[in-house]
Amino acid sequence: MTAGxxxxxxxxxxxxxxxxVGNRILTMALEKxxxxxxxxxxxxxxxxxxxxxxxxxxxxxxxxxxxxxxELDCRGFRDLCVEAGLEDILLYAGxxxxxxxxxxxxxxxxxxxMGFDRAAPPGTRAETVLEWLARDLSPA
Amino acid sequence: xxAALLIDFGSTYTKLRAVDLERRRIIxxxxxxxxxxxxxxxxxxxxxxxxxxxxxxxxxxxxxxxSSSAAGGxxxxxxxxxxxxxxxxxxxxxxxxxxxxxxxxxxxxxxxxLAQIAALRPDIVLLAGGTDGGNSEVVxxxxxxxxxxxxxxxIVFAGNRDxxxxxxxxxxxxxxxxxxxxMPAFNVLNVEPARAAIRQVFIxxxxxxxxxxxxxxxxxxxxxxxxxxxxxxxxxxxxGLPGIRGLGDLLVVDPGGxxxxxxxxxxxxxxxxxxxxxxxEPRVKxxxxxxxxxxxxxxxxxxxxxxxxxxxxxxxxxxxAGALLAQVSADVERLPASAEExxxxxxxxxxAVKIAVRRHCGTTxxxxxxTGSVTVQRGKDLSRIDAVIGTGGxxxxxxxxxxVLRMALADPAEPLALRPRAPxxxxxxxxxxxxxxxxxxxEPQAALELALGHLADLDHETARERARHA
Numbered sequence: 001m002t003a004g005x006x007x008x009x010x011x012x013x014x015x016x017x018x019x020x021v022g023n024r025i026l027t028m029a030l031e032k033x034x035x036x037x038x039x040x041x042x043x044x045x046x047x048x049x050x051x052x053x054x055x056x057x058x059x060x061x062x063x064x065x066x067x068x069x070x071e072l073d074c075r076g077f078r079d080l081c082v083e084a085g086l087e088d089i090l091l092y093a094g095x096x097x098x099x100x101x102x103x104x105x106x107x108x109x110x111x112x113x114m115g116f117d118r119a120a121p122p123g124t125r126a127e128t129v130l131e132w133l134a135r136d137l138s139p140a
Numbered sequence: 141x142x143a144a145l146l147i148d149f150g151s152t153y154t155k156l157r158a159v160d161l162e163r164r165r166i167i168x169x170x171x172x173x174x175x176x177x178x179x180x181x182x183x184x185x186x187x188x189x190x191x192x193x194x195x196x197x198x199x200x201x202x203x204x205x206x207s208s209s210a211a212g213g214x215x216x217x218x219x220x221x222x223x224x225x226x227x228x229x230x231x232x233x234x235x236x237x238x239x240x241x242x243x244x245x246x247x248x249x250x251x252x253x254l255a256q257i258a259a260l261r262p263d264i265v266l267l268a269g270g271t272d273g274g275n276s277e278v279v280x281x282x283x284x285x286x287x288x289x290x291x292x293x294x295i296v297f298a299g300n301r302d303x304x305x306x307x308x309x310x311x312x313x314x315x316x317x318x319x320x321x322x323m324p325a326f327n328v329l330n331v332e333p334a335r336a337a338i339r340q341v342f343i344x345x346x347x348x349x350x351x352x353x354x355x356x357x358x359x360x361x362x363x364x365x366x367x368x369x370x371x372x373x374x375x376x377x378x379x380g381l382p383g384i385r386g387l388g389d390l391l392v393v394d395p396g397g398x399x400x401x402x403x404x405x406x407x408x409x410x411x412x413x414x415x416x417x418x419x420x421e422p423r424v425k426x427x428x429x430x431x432x433x434x435x436x437x438x439x440x441x442x443x444x445x446x447x448x449x450x451x452x453x454x455x456x457x458x459x460x461a462g463a464l465l466a467q468v469s470a471d472v473e474r475l476p477a478s479a480e481e482x483x484x485x486x487x488x489x490x491x492a493v494k495i496a497v498r499r500h501c502g503t504t505x506x507x508x509x510x511t512g513s514v515t516v517q518r519g520k521d522l523s524r525i526d527a528v529i530g531t532g533g534x535x536x537x538x539x540x541x542x543x544v545l546r547m548a549l550a551d552p553a554e555p556l557a558l559r560p561r562a563p564x565x566x567x568x569x570x571x572x573x574x575x576x577x578x579x580x581x582x583e584p585q586a587a588l589e590l591a592l593g594h595l596a597d598l599d600h601e602t603a604r605e606r607a608r609h610a
Contacts, residue, residue, distance in 0.1 A: 008274065016509045036273065038326040043415060043507065043516065055225045056274035056326050067510045 008058040012040030015073035019066035029126035060090035068099035078115025094120030143199040146575035147206035154183035168195035176210040205578040209366035211350040213240035217262040221269035229322035230268040233334035238368025270300030283307040298334040373577030378405035388526030400432040400496040408520025432492040435472035445491035454487035494547040521558040531568035542598040
């Protein structure tokens with residue numbers, strides 16, 4: 001696969017969150033699987049994910065959040081994408097998306113309602129994400 | 141004697157510097173009016189006559205090199221996709237090429253944008269958009285839009301390389317130069333190839349289009365726009381050459397009549413622990429502050445700094461400062477004729493330098509996270525650079541250039557600004573930076589030693605020397 005044909009994915013940790021390790025492991029797994037990854041790293045504002053996706057014609061944005069504020073940070077994320085002409089881009093969120101006693105099912109529903117295509121619970125393995133992508137990305 | 145003639149076809153004056161290449165010294169300087177609008181040769185002949193009078197005859201010149209900022213400078217329009225990404229990279233490339241940026245556009249060009257671009261009458265349009273392998277629809281939409289318009293100026297394409305062939309087809313009827321993408325990958329800045337392409341178009345087409353080649357008998361080549369020559373001079377003086385140490389990381393500030401230019405040659409990398417945000421910065425960076433000019437934009441300097449503050453700095457009553465402002469705004473070629481006017485100009489220059497350098501330098505910000513605070517940096521960290529060089533008429537004419545240049549330095553009142561802390565302060569008293577920027581293309585060693593030998597060290601200048609220059 002040449003660089004020009006590789007499918008592009010944007011990754012990063014949203015908001016005022018510095019937890020980078022899981023996101024980096026995910027990024028490495030994606031690269032190993034042949035994706036072109038635009039890794040924005042820690043402390044990334046929502047708008048920066050969208051800007052990067054526009055310029056690089058990315059097909060998916062994978063948002064990590066580990067510090068419990070994910071729900072607040074991810075509000076309106078799909079709207080930002082629609083605004084930038086990326087209405088069909090694939091959106092995943094993952095990590096410790098909320099703190100407190102909420103069940104995972106509730107949390108997942110919250111994120112799907114916000115316009116994310118998938119939400120990954122704590123402990124999701126990179127392989128699972130790769131399988132999701134293979135299924136969800138439209139054929140090249 | 142082996143000599144070189146360095147020419148600046150400026151917007152107001154045609155300026156000459158004759159230098160002795162062996163002894164690394166200035167033979168003489170000459171000046172004539174800028175006559176590009178009528179016949180460039182008139183001003184050139186006047187300047188040569190002036191030079192001849194100063195030197196008592198002209199030597200035979202081995203090199204005769206020119207730069208130009210005449211006829212409105214190199215007017216450029218830049219186009220990118222996302223404003224903060226490829227559109228910003230395109231702006232950086234144009235500024236670094238010494239252009240006068242007259243318009244910057246992002247996303248898809250509309251009919252209104254096209255009309256505006258045509259009205260701006262650019263000399264060159266720089267078209268970017270998309271990383272390599274990234275978005276190509278928008279840059280191709282914009283190429284098609286430019287193709288359909290009446291715009292006749294050359295276009296430099298520096299966008300997504302996957303779109304280059306299609307862009308070439310779309311723009312077949314235009315003068316087109318294709319070069320490497322200004323942003324080949326996300327947040328990777330690659331402005332040098334676009335700069336080189338712009339310079340090439342400038343040499344091949346713009347020099348002729350502006351009528352400067354009518355003086356072709358008097359020079360070997362017009363190499364670049366004058367701001368690019370200053371930038372090349374700054375780069376040479378900073379980096380040095382094998383065997384000759386340069387000054388190290390530096391900043392050049394030029395408070396001019398219409399704008400204040402700031403150039404930095406420094407990587408400006410974040411201090412340990414600081415997290416960089418935003419687009420990476422070019423090591424050789426130029427910014428132009430269009431609202432900070434000693435004459436044409438004196439009113440906006442005062443608006444930015446405050447009339448009270450300018451008046452206080454000049455030791456004048458605010459009403460008196462307001463009257464002097466009206467005077468220089470109405471008569472843009474006016475030179476100070478009284479102590480009051482000199483003090484007012486000094487205050488204007490100090491404010492222009494303070495604000496322009498503030499905008500050029502990066503900033504830090506503390507962000508509080510659940511795991512503690514972190515420092516985020518935007519822009520270049522210039523706090524540890526080695527030298528600040530002042531150039532331009534306002535500084536050379538200043539009774540105390542050191543007091544003007546000190547405004548570039550870190551200020552306890554602005555703790556988040558990454559301004560220089562303890563650099564050497566130097567003055568380009570002989571207006572040699574542009575000349576050395578030109579000369580380095582053929583005689584780099586002579587150019588470097590000439591520059592190093594003639595930059596005045598303001599920290600070690602005695603009171604008597606200052607008095608003499610003033």
